[in-house]
Structure formats: C-alpha cells, structure tokens
Amino acid sequence: xxxxxxxxxxxxxxxxxxxxxxxxxxxxxxxxxxxxxxxxxxxxxxxxxxxxxxxxxxxxxxxxxxxxxxxxxxxxxxxxxxxxxxxxxxxxxxxxxxxxxxxxxxxxxxxxxxxxxxxxxxxxxxxxxxxxxxxxxxxxxxxxxxxxxxxxxxxxxxxxxxxxxxxxxxxxxxxxxxxxxxxxxxxxxxxxxxxxxxxxxxxxxxx
Numbered sequence: 001x002x003x004x005x006x007x008x009x010x011x012x013x014x015x016x017x018x019x020x021x022x023x024x025x026x027x028x029x030x031x032x033x034x035x036x037x038x039x040x041x042x043x044x045x046x047x048x049x050x051x052x053x054x055x056x057x058x059x060x061x062x063x064x065x066x067x068x069x070x071x072x073x074x075x076x077x078x079x080x081x082x083x084x085x086x087x088x089x090x091x092x093x094x095x096x097x098x099x100x101x102x103x104x105x106x107x108x109x110x111x112x113x114x115x116x117x118x119x120x121x122x123x124x125x126x127x128x129x130x131x132x133x134x135x136x137x138x139x140x141x142x143x144x145x146x147x148x149x150x151x152x153x154x155x156x157x158x159x160x161x162x163x164x165x166x167x168x169x170x171x172x173x174x175x176x177x178x179x180x181x182x183x184x185x186x187x188x189x190x191x192x193x194x195x196x197x198x199x200x201x202x203x204x205x206x207x
Contacts, residue, residue: 011035013205015197017162018126019058022046022107025136026059026066029111036204038117038197041124041159044135045069045095045105067104069094084178086125109136110143117150117200119193121157125180126173129159150200152193156185164190 002009013036016024021039028034046068049056057065074093120129158180168183
C-alpha cells in the first residue's frame, strides 16, 4: 500500500467492524502512519480468541499476547428454549468479572494520535458497543487533552451497521445469535452513517 501511486504512504485510514474495529484501535495505538480510524461497533478492551481455543488471545504484538479479557458466561442468563441467544450479556459479565485483568486489557486509546469516528447501535445485543464507546470516551477524558472522538449512536440499530444499500436481512446471525436492532433500524443507520464516514476520511487522510 505504501508503494501505491494514489496513496499517501505517511497517512492511512483504517475502517473496522466489531473484532475488526478492536484490531483497528489496537493498531492505531502503535502505528503513527494511521491518519484516521473508523470503528463500527467497537470494543473498549481486547478480548480472548473467538475460536476453538477461547482461553488464548485474539491478538499478539511481536509474538507476545496483547492483554485480554478471558472467556466466560453469565450463569444467570437462561433464555427460553428456542429463543435466540444475546451474547452481549456474556460480554458484560466477563468485563465485570475481569477486575484488574480487564483494566490491563483496556485499549489505550489515549495513545492514538489519529482522529476517531466511533459508530454504535444502542440496541447492540451481540456485544454492547454503545457501552464500549462510552468507556472509550471516558478513558480519553481521563487522559486529558481536548481531543474528542466523533460518535454516532443509533437508537434503533444493533450490531449490523455498515455499508448502505445492501439487503439488511435478519438480525439473527449463525441461526441463533441475536445482534439487536431491526432490519429497518440497521438499514437507516447504515444509510445515515456512510456519507459521514466518507467525509471523515476525506478530512483525516484526504490530499
């Protein structure tokens, strides 16, 4: 990408969604070539691997694990048989149980030099991205300085906000996981957010 004739090698933008947003924020804490970050449904911490080995980290840096919140499930959560599962319940439980490890796993967003655009659905039931956005903002405030992220929160949307004008489909993924919002709410949020994403990136990394 640095050698592409239409790109500025000293300034890149990163757009990530969900786990990709988690990665985007982590990268931007270390790489000063990042000129802007757009995070759809982001996390405020690094999580363990969503894989057959959930006790392992999602991310490493130079071969070392990035501190992460480990696996777990809320023992009080018992949806009726046949109802979809809402993973956000478990993510919040894991964060409450993490204690000092959760503090260590927090993404050091205060180290990000680039402007941030954070996008979340208030009804996100896959993981509580609106709550995570609030935690990111609070961490930036505690760190001092005048930089404030651009935040877009959509009340009727869930986890599936993204590129507009595609079939919105069901809010259920994997046949059993409820992501929140409604097809109409997600579609409306995507339609509203996308031109703002493009304007943000033009300002952050445009020529």
